Every structure is written in structure tokens, then in C-alpha cells.
Amino acid sequence: MNGAQALIRTLVGCGVDVCFTNPGTSEMQFVAALDEVPAMRAVLGLFEGVATGAADGFGRMAERPAATLLHLGPGLGNGIANLHNARRARTPVVNVVGDHAVTHLAYDPPLASDIASLARPVSRWYRSATTPEGLAADAADAVAAAYGPPSGVATLVVPADLTWSEAGGPAAARPRPSPRPVGEEAVTGAAKALRSGEPVALLLGGAAMRRPGIDAAGRVAQATGARLLAETFPARHERGAGIPAPERLAYLAEFAMAQLAGTRHLVLAGATAPVSAFAYPNLPGDLVPEGCEVHTLADPAEGEDAVGALRALAETLGAGSGAAPGPPPGRPVPPTGALDARAVAEAVGALLPEDAIVSDEGNTEGIFVSGATAGAPPHDWLCLTGAAIGQGMPVALGAAVACPGRRVLSLQADGSAMYTLQSLWTQAREGLDVTTVVLANRSYGILELELSRVGAAAGGPRARRMLRIDDPELDFAALAAGMGVPSSRARTAEEFSEQLARALATPGPSVVEAVLV
């Protein structure tokens, strides 16, 4: 058995049976071995950012890592932005990067570069394999490192000569540890704050945004009157009618400060302390209000068990075991008239299928969708965790691979859509049930806002031209068709509702361009 086969068999044996890839010459042994190990499903992307973002989306929904397969330093480079998002989401990913044969690096061939330096900023574990006999064990270690705790991106670099050499057999899966239990003092400290009678907010994040964590947190809030908040960009948020609904902190520091004002105790459960996404000349970076004490119940950076900690906290507080209340079922009235951000939100709220998965890169024009779907049937919501745009469409792809039978709604801002638009082709190739809504306001709307907020002058015509993408106009219906995805364009609320309903009911991918100008 050569190294490539040992590698793939080990991955499959460890439960990693999907590989998102754009391979090159140094990965050809891996590709050739796919026919020997049919249990590994290989999904081709036309660009590495598609592959890494899809691995992120898959990991969030499947709760186990997918592998990537990238071509040397430049292929890794193309995947870095979405590995950054995966790192921030703490998604388990086994990031496999092919390299030149070890002896060949001495010649400094054209594609050689410092892969370690490129990979380390996005990897919580990094190893470059050195022997064919050790490659299977390296792969098993990579899977274990991806699971953690804490979970994250594990990068394994595989020199080509190891893949074509005799390598023995596959390695066994490593034992998979549970999340780290939190210390008793963390629970008692939080309980004391919650009993203090002072204003307390419970800030949820990470694993606490899934149903078991939210339910426990809901009981704590119900028993103590604490407010339930959530991090700005959760990796995966289970929400909808009947599920306790923490209020997500706003992206803009001013709004988050208003949400936190008056809080005397902030209890962190799977979330880190709130900070501003960017610095501004006249705003603080640390958003914890003055005089507010921060209590870390479960630290996600340490892989601590936020769900277990919330359950222990509920028990300590005698918060019972019944279900805490969530929003009542309810959908907006289907919108009519002009198509704007609010009409898009109402149409989505009216139509979102039960058990849907929403990949949210709607940015400025998507701002009302979360509110409009609060009473929709239960669904999952996946956010732009690392704020590196170009994540939404690949994450939708990966989520669809992870969850056949569930409808994925990809809410996509037009500027961000152009980063990893190639995702559509893979959605078509794999026949995935992804409905993409492109919110086309023909601008980098968030930057038009930010231009004024950073203290810059309002911006003259040359500055504003850098933030407008309307010249020429992008035709997303044509772009989707060019990649084999059925598409349509909506200019009124009625058109949008009708096209969205049809797209959601049609097997396979489709694109609805919502023209908002």
C-alpha cells in the first residue's frame, strides 16, 4: 500500500470521508488512490477558497471534520481566507496540503514556497510528514488535533514522494476526548453573580449556541432574570419558534455598547469577551462596560465544555429541567411592492422551510432577515465567523454535502459573492439543494458606512467609486447560468417571493438575484 492509500484509508477509518479539493501534480497519487478507497467522497472545487470554505460548512453541520486537498503553497494561499473563518469558527478541518518531494525542495522549483509560514496563522496544529511509514499516523494525529479540544484546523503537509512510496497500512483512530469540564469555581462564581440581584447578562457562543446549551441557558435566564446575549457571529446557531432566543451582539460597536450598557456582570459561556471588530478614533475596542465584572464560565479557546457548564449552572441555581420559552411560531406577511432589504427579509421569513440551514453572508442588506425568521420553524444559522468575505457560498455547499435532505438557503451580498462564486459550479455538479439569494445593491455597502465611521471625510467621487460595483453592472443570473445553475432576477417583492418559493421547492441549486437598486 502506498502512502496515498494509507493516508486516505486512515482518514476514512477516523471518520473523515469527504474531501474538498482542487489538486495539482503533487497530489496526483492521492487522486489516483480515490478509486482504491471508494468510501472517500472527493468533491472538486474550481478554486481552493471553495474547498476550504466547504470544509468549514461541512464541519459545522456534520460535527466531524472534512479533509481538504490543496496544491502546495499557492493552493493553500487561495484557501487561507476561509481557513481563517474556520479557525474563528473553531471548526474541525483536516487541511491536507501537498508538497514537493522532500529531495526536490533543494532545487527551489517554481512552485516552492514556505508552506509552514503560510499555514501556521490559520492552523491550530501543523505538521509536515517526513516518512512514508509515518504518514498514516500523521493523518490519525491530524484528525485528533482537528477534534481537539479545542477543535480547529489541523494542517498536514504531505510531500509527494511519501505518497508514492510503500507505507505499510493505515493507522488506527486516536481516542476522542470529550470537551474539558470546567472547574467548580467557574460555576459557583457565575451562580453568585446571577444571584447578586444586579443586572447580569449571559453571553453565549460556540457550542452553547446549539440546542442543549441554549435550553440550559434559557432555564438559567428564566430562573434568574438574566439577559441572554450571543456572540456577533456564531458558527452555528439553532434557532426558530420555541427555542430560547439570545440576542446577538451587533456588529457595530456603538450598537453593541448600547446592548451591553448597564450590565454589571457578564457571564461568558463559550464566548469570548466582546470587542469591536475594528478600532475607531473615538470608540473603545473593549466593549465590556465600565464597572462590569466578567465571569468566564467556559472558555472556548481552552476547549471547555460550555454545554456541561450551563447545565451545571442551571442545576446549581435550581433552574429546573423544563423547557424555557422561545419565540412563538409566526411568519411575516408576504411583502408587496418595491423590493428592498425589508421585503427580502419578510419573504424569507414567510418561506423558510422547516429544518433549513441558512448560510448568512447577507451583510448590510441582510440585516432584517434574522428578525423576520425568529418565529420560523426551527433551523440552523451559520455566520461569517472570521469576517473574511467569500465564505457564505462555500459554507452553504459544505453544509449541503453534510446534510442531504435539508434545504440550504445561502444569503449572499453581491460584493462578497464575487469572491468565491465558483461555489455554484460545485453545487450544480453535486446536485446540492442550495438556494442562493444574491442581495444586489451594487456596492460594498458596509464600507460606505465604514468610510464615515473611521473619521475620514465623507469621501469624494474617487473614494466612493472604490465602494461601488455598479459599473459595469453584474448580472448574477448570467453568471449562475454560466456555471450551470438555474437562475432568475427579481425586481419587485412579488417577483422575489414567487422566485424564492419556486427555488426552494426545486431540487438542486438555483440562484435568485434580488435587485435592490
Add this chain to the structure above:
Amino acid sequence: MNGAQALIRTLVGCGVDVCFTNPGTSEMQFVAALDEVPAMRAVLGLFEGVATGAADGFGRMAERPAATLLHLGPGLGNGIANLHNARRARTPVVNVVGDHAVTHLAYDPPLASDIASLARPVSRWYRSATTPEGLAADAADAVAAAYGPPSGVATLVVPADLTWSEAGGPAAARPRPSPRPVGEEAVTGAAKALRSGEPVALLLGGAAMRRPGIDAAGRVAQATGARLLAETFPARHERGAGIPAPERLAYLAEFAMAQLAGTRHLVLAGATAPVSAFAYPNLPGDLVPEGCEVHTLADPAEGEDAVGALRALAETLGAGSGAAPGPPPGRPVPPTGALDARAVAEAVGALLPEDAIVSDEGNTEGIFVSGATAGAPPHDWLCLTGAAIGQGMPVALGAAVACPGRRVLSLQADGSAMYTLQSLWTQAREGLDVTTVVLANRSYGILELELSRVGAAAGGPRARRMLRIDDPELDFAALAAGMGVPSSRARTAEEFSEQLARALATPGPSVVEAVLV
């Protein structure tokens, strides 16, 4: 004057007056300052790989650096593959990367990452600015570092707070040193080899691929009988009727070995010693034949003056000062019948305008174009220097910005085209005279070849599916139209010739999809 203005004014004062960008929040001061310094032309790309590739193309043709403006680590990540190509091309580029305000990094906000680690593998110079007063000097140093010698990518990281703080005025341009003269012994050593009577090949690369270097090398070859060879992927090759024509080394090691067989002395002028692009189980990595002595006349890694060295060599050898012969003027007969790689090449050879710039990422299907244009009117040829695909279309864009009035022909393989296809939008926005020919064979043709060469089994259906991009079929005419670029599709040689002729004669960009299956 704030830091952003001081930065831009310094760049302009140093001759850097084009900036290829996709900015974000941390770059808003730079964007706002564009209206204050109209001498700086900002060109927006919809993806950072477009911006960095365009800066490469601009630098190759303008012989001075363009700036980039990228958004933090993830924006840099998206630009890394084409910075890798620029590094291999030794193109001067001032790579400006915005960063969080210095004080804000302590909060580890979502977009924070280790920019230095990401940047260093593609940068021959790296600095993160630390004070607003020093920012202008940092910019002047970055420009000087980009020029070298040796020239290359100079990365300057600019924390946002420096751009909004008072910064004094711009800094003066640094003196620009000439290329390093080579030592006398390098010239006499090469001359001795050339007089030895044994088989000698002169291998040209880098600056020696421009007219003055080629002319001097041609005289040397004429006087001594030496063979003229060239590196596989020159950054910029001036060629065509009447210009001495070195034979480029083949990409595939077997062919390059055949070209080099029998050579007893290899004189390197601006090129490095030939190596195989990849390692293979049964092929050498070092392609210098056994028993062949290598003489370094001018080392590009040291910024040595290959042109001056070739002139000195010609003088030492008494090689005269007249023009050495090049291929006679001649064009292929326009092709008829089926459209294949040869017909594409003949049509391009028949139609290539004088003084054209060819950006060549034609890969497998483009293999005959170089031969078919050998006798075409003089033109420039830009190659995939670092072998990281997705470079051709942005390089064409940058070359067109550098050389208004010259027609750019972008020869583009279909698989590679999908990497940085967003280049088309910027070509339309800026009204650039770029004619793109997409060579659509619906596969990663080079990998189909490589799959067998690495010693892997021929590859079963699952492996082969990773190398085919025909399901679904990409419609490049639709994709181009979606980005505002006129397009057409050719299925016969006659259709292709007609569409190419029309596209070359039409101002602004257009796309011709050559359907080769």
C-alpha cells in the same frame, strides 16, 4: 496631513501612481485620501488575486512598481498566489496591507491574524509601520526595496491608526541603484567556455529576455556557435520577426533533458540552473546534463546585470555590434475546419497585432501558439512565472493599464480562468483593450498528463472525474456577459478566426471562447 495622505503622496513622488485594490474598513483612510491626491490612480478588483496579479503585469510592462492595497491577513491571503508568481518573476511590487490599529490587536478581533507570517514567503522585503511620522519614510523604503536590486515584492503593513494620525509630510524618493555589475571573472569564465570548441548553451532569463539582452546574446551565439536557450517561464520576453529567438526550455523534464543533452558548458545569463518543475519517481530534479559545467555569468537572485554582462561578453569575444539574425517575418495561413489547439495557434499567428502583449496561461492547449507567432511582428510575451494558475487574466489587466494603446491578448486555459475570472469586470470597468481567448477543453489537461507521469496507475473513473470540468459545462460567453464583457463562442477554425479578428479590432475588452471538445 494624515498618514494616509503622506503615504499616497510619497508613493506618487516615488513614481508609484497606480494602486490595484480591494479595500476594507482598515483601509478607508487610504480610500478617502484618493480625492486629495488625484495623481494616484486606484483600480478596483472584485478579488485580491486580481489586484496582486494586475500589479505583477503592470510592473513587468511599466518597469516600475504599482502598489496594491489589501485588507488585513485574509485579503493578503487571497492575493498570495499571484504574489508568489510576482516573486518568481522578480517583479517590483509595493504590496500595501492594511492592519488593525496597533492598540486594537490586543483584543484579537475577528479579522486579526499573523500577517507577517503570511507575507514573508512572498516578500523579499517586509515591514510593519509603527509610527505615523515614520509612515512616509517606510513607503519610500518599500519602493526602494521593490526596485532592489534584486527587484521584487516589498510588503508594507499599515496599521489603521497610523493612517488617521497626523504624519507630517511625504518622504523623498530614495536613490535608485543600477543592477549590480558582474565581476570580470564571470565574463572571462564564460568567454573561455564559449571558446572551448565544446558544445555550449547560453541560457537566458529575467532581464536578458528583453531586446538589449537578446541582441547581445544573439551576437555571442552568432560569433561562437553557441546555442541560445531561455528559461521555461520568462516574466517578459520580447520576441517576433527579426529578433534573435532563444529556444525556451520545455516545462516537462523529459523534453528539457532532450534539449540540454550533449551540452558541455551551460552559461547562465539572468537565469537559474534548470530544474524539473516537479519530482517524479524515475527522473532527476536537476536538469543539467552529467558532465556539463555551469558558468554563472549573471545571477538574477543577486540582482546582477545580465544585460551589461552579455554586452561585456560580446565585446570580450569580439562579437561585433551588428544585429544578430532572428526569424524572418511570416504568419501561418488562417486555419480552416475543426477547431483544435493547432488551429487556435495558427489563427493567433495570422492575426497577432504588431506591438501586442501576450499574457500566456494557455497551458496544454496553448502549446502551439508560441511557435505560430515566432515570425509575427515584434511583441511581448508574459509567462506563468511561478506556476500558480490564475495569473494570466490579472497580468493581462495590469499590462493593459501599463501600456495604453497596445493590444493585450490574454491566452487562457479554461480551468485556470476560473481562478481569477473577476479580472474581466475590472477590464470592462477600466475600458482596457484586452482580448481574452479561453481555450476550453473542459479539463485540467496538464493534470491528465501528470496523473500518468507521477507513476500513479492510469486512474480510474473517480480519479479522472477530479480532472474533468465538463459537468456541468462552463459557458464562458455567459460568464463574461455577466461581468459586462462582450463575448462569443467559436466551434470551428473559421468562426474562431473571424471572432478573434473582430475582438482584436474592437476597443475595450472581449472574450472569445474557443470550444476544443
